Amino acid sequence: MTRLAISGLGAIGGNLLHLIATLDDSPGPDPRGGRGLDLRVVAAVDSSGAIVDAGGIDPAALAAHKAAGGRAVDLPGVTVAGGTIADVLAAGVEFDMLIEAGPGDLETGGAGLVAVRAARSAGIPVVLAAKAPLVLAWDELTGPGPAVAYSACVGGALPTVTLLRATLTSARATRIEAALNGTSVYVLSLIEDGLSPADAVARAQATGIAEPDPSFDLDGWDAACKLVILANATLGTRARLSDVDRTGITGVTRDDLLRARAAGRRIVPLATAVPGVDGWHLTVAPAELPLDHPLARMDAEEMGIVVHTDVAGRLSATTREPDAIPSAAAVLRDIITLAG
Ligand SMILES: NC(=O)C1=CN([C@@H]2O[C@H](COP(=O)(O)OP(=O)(O)OC[C@H]3O[C@@H](n4cnc5c(N)ncnc54)[C@H](O)[C@@H]3O)[C@@H](O)[C@H]2O)C=CC1
Numbered sequence: 001m002t003r004l005a006i007s008g009l010g011a012i013g014g015n016l017l018h019l020i021a022t023l024d025d026s027p028g029p030d031p032r033g034g035r036g037l038d039l040r041v042v043a044a045v046d047s048s049g050a051i052v053d054a055g056g057i058d059p060a061a062l063a064a065h066k067a068a069g070g071r072a073v074d075l076p077g078v079t080v081a082g083g084t085i086a087d088v089l090a091a092g093v094e095f096d097m098l099i100e101a102g103p104g105d106l107e108t109g110g111a112g113l114v115a116v117r118a119a120r121s122a123g124i125p126v127v128l129a130a131k132a133p134l135v136l137a138w139d140e141l142t143g144p145g146p147a148v149a150y151s152a153c154v155g156g157a158l159p160t161v162t163l164l165r166a167t168l169t170s171a172r173a174t175r176i177e178a179a180l181n182g183t184s185v186y187v188l189s190l191i192e193d194g195l196s197p198a199d200a201v202a203r204a205q206a207t208g209i210a211e212p213d214p215s216f217d218l219d220g221w222d223a224a225c226k227l228v229i230l231a232n233a234t235l236g237t238r239a240r241l242s243d244v245d246r247t248g249i250t251g252v253t254r255d256d257l258l259r260a261r262a263a264g265r266r267i268v269p270l271a272t273a274v275p276g277v278d279g280w281h282l283t284v285a286p287a288e289l290p291l292d293h294p295l296a297r298m299d300a301e302e303m304g305i306v307v308h309t310d311v312a313g314r315l316s317a318t319t320r321e322p323d324a325i326p327s328a329a330a331v332l333r334d335i336i337t338l339a340g
């Protein structure tokens with residue numbers, strides 16, 4: 001049995017609960033299981049407080065309660081144990097893994113970083129959906145101590161870190177290009193289709209992929225965080241957010257998008273890493289790509305990565321993520337990997 005504490009019960013946490021509730025290890029052609037692991041949610045935290053049940057909180061009931069707009073502390077049959085993961089630990093509730101899926105705070109790491117530190121101090125591994133703790137405390141969280149898994153942080157289900165690590169085993173990257181912020185891809189596509197920027201952002205928020213403060217997406221912060229994590233995880237560098245040359249998409253107009261399209265090009269919100277004599281140059285900015293570029297062929301709901309190499313050719317991968325479920329599935333794959 002693996003006992004989970006989940007902090008953050010929004011788009012990611014809610015979908016994760018649903019995925020846990022519907023794990024299926026039964027024999028057959030199409031199981032979607034936890035490899036026989038018994039995943040038990042013993043603590044859950046949202047902005048209303050922390051709830052615990054050592055016998056297991058029913059993930060389907062909590063997911064339904066949250067989807068209906070309920071507060072965690074109002075779920076029938078559970079015990080309220082303060083408001084944070086530290087409170088859960090202080091109450092003596094034991095768990096084997098923390099899932100941190102709360103809001104990001106790029107100044108301090110916020111409650112997420114506090115929760116991660118509390119868990120690791122107690123010897124408990126962590127799976128992150130929140131990027132801010134990793135961006136602000138990379139060396140600490142990837143150094144000695146309990147494991148920290150974070151594959152959902154860089155493109156959700158898109159295998160960015162694993163693709164790069166595998167590729168760079170025998171090749172050198174000469175240029176990395178990626179569309180890592182789904183909201184920006186989606187919003188630009190809808191604007192090109194004729195929606196107003198405000199309506200396009202509202203549609204992105206309705207899918208669950210946008211950040212609570214959409215400027216985090218539209219101003220390039222989210223993509224910059226992902227690029228920093230990707231660079232630190234795979235390129236042997238120690239990048240910080242301030243190292244990223246960052247331009248958001250708010251200056252891109254429908255006229256710009258249509259003009260590019262008429263010229264056989266497409267404007268894509270691009271994160272790039274390019275090696276220079278003084279290290280890796282990291283950039284987030286809208287870029288015009290020819291239509292035969294893999295990232296110009298993405299549809300409104302896709303993200304992608306292209307790795308140009310010296311000897312391994314050009315590798316590319318894309319993922320279609322119309323909602324937060326694929327990212328929740330990425331969190332689940334980290335949970336299963338760490339627990340297995
Ligand atoms: N939505 C997505 O597609 C993806 C989101 N992420 C990251 O995962 C995290 C969560 O994202 P969403 O679920 O979309 O956000 P959300 O806004 O839907 O949910 C956030 C949750 O955190 C809770 N919360 C607020 N303050 C809290 C606190 N102090 N302690 C514990 N919980 C608190 C809220 O009550 C809510 O349940 C963010 O850091 C985001 O950047 C990562 C990958 C994909």
Ligand SMILES: N[C@@H](CC=O)C(=O)O
Pocket residue numbers: 153155156180181182183184209210211217222
């Ligand atoms: N807001 C992000 C989702 C989380 O990483 C995005 O739009 O890609």
